[in-house]
Amino acid sequence: MTIINFKNVNLVRGKKHILRNINWQVNQGENWSILGLNGSGKSSLLKLILAEEWKTSGDISVLDIKFGSGEIPRLRKRVSVVGSFIAERFSSTIKAENLVYTGKFNSSMLYKPYTNQELDEARDLLKSIGAGHLIGRTYGTLSQGEKQLLLIARSLILNPEILILDEATNGLDLFAKEKLQVQLHQIKNLDKSPTMIYITHHPDEISEDFTHLLLLRDGQVIQAGVKKDLLNEKILSDFYQENIEIHQIRHKYFVIPKTMDCNFKMNNK
Numbered sequence: 338m339t340i341i342n343f344k345n346v347n348l349v350r351g352k353k354h355i356l357r358n359i360n361w362q363v364n365q366g367e368n369w370s371i372l373g374l375n376g377s378g379k380s381s382l383l384k385l386i387l388a389e390e391w392k393t394s395g396d397i398s399v400l401d402i403k404f405g406s407g408e409i410p411r412l413r414k415r416v417s418v419v420g421s422f423i424a425e426r427f428s429s430t431i432k433a434e435n436l437v438y439t440g441k442f443n444s445s446m447l448y449k450p451y452t453n454q455e456l457d458e459a460r461d462l463l464k465s466i467g468a469g470h471l472i473g474r475t476y477g478t479l480s481q482g483e484k485q486l487l488l489i490a491r492s493l494i495l496n497p498e499i500l501i502l503d504e505a506t507n508g509l510d511l512f513a514k515e516k517l518q519v520q521l522h523q524i525k526n527l528d529k530s531p532t533m534i535y536i537t538h539h540p541d542e543i544s545e546d547f548t549h550l551l552l553l554r555d556g557q558v559i560q561a562g563v564k565k566d567l568l569n570e571k572i573l574s575d576f577y578q579e580n581i582e583i584h585q586i587r588h589k590y591f592v593i594p595k596t597m598d599c600n601f602k603m604n605n606k
């Protein structure tokens with residue numbers, strides 16, 4: 338089954354050609370990372386998947402639902418997102434377990450009170466990801482990392498078929514980042530694991546669980562394919578249009594601009 342299919346997709350807003358001729362196919366069993374610099378179009382691509390933005394031209398289908406077919410509300414219940422543009426939608430007074438429960442409806446609020454029993458499902462999920470201590474806390478009083486934990490729990494309550502992580506480590510400390518990777522690894526090993534899409538600026542965050550990589554620059558797909566074929570110095574130097582070197586420590590790939598050494602020496606003369 339094809340999970341996501343973009344054919345010749347363009348997105349234009351005003352005079353800005355935000356995404357240009359995007360061809361991208363995600364198949365069952367693949368987990369993709371999307372790597373791009375600021376302004377390359379990552380969030381816009383995500384909004385197209387969620388049908389929050391509408392393509393200017395081309396064809397998009399997600400989970401075999403063709404956009405334009407009127408089935409978008411049904412689709413939204415099958416896709417979850419963790420990311421800042423979701424994080425900003427919640428009231429600062431909502432309680433942790435209520436926020437997690439909103440994931441059931443893919444909305445940012447609960448339209449009626451829920452029983453303690455119903456909210457227990459959210460509490461159990463919080464406990465299962467090591468966030469039990471946040472139960473009962475109000476969203477506005479939480480740290481960035483704590484908020485992120487709520488969003489992860491929220492994204493899982495529906496058993497989504499696609500889980501999108503958009504700069505999901507923003508605001509997380511060193512250890513919380515590692516914990517997120519462990520959680521993603523656990524999700525990947527679930528019986529009915531979702532297809533995961535991990536959007537990031539940072540190559541070192543692309544864990545072993547991600548099999549494929551899409552390199553996005555200035556609204557265009559520069560490369561898309563099997564990760565191990567693309568994470569090399571030649572391809573990434575072409576992609577960044579800068580000479581870079583890659584240092585692999587355990588399973589992490591650290592990318593360092595070669596020019597950095599030179600600037601560092603100049604500044605420290």
Ligand SMILES: Nc1ncnc2c1ncn2[C@@H]1O[C@H](COP(=O)(O)OP(=O)(O)OP(=O)(O)O)[C@@H](O)[C@H]1O
Binds near residue numbers: 374375
């Ligand atoms: N509605 C819009 N009208 C005009 N330009 C837009 C619009 N939405 C996005 N853009 C522009 O399109 C480009 C891509 O934006 P997008 O937010 O998708 O990038 P991004 O890769 O997510 O960036 P970042 O990593 O900085 O969050 C940017 O130059 C942005 O200013």
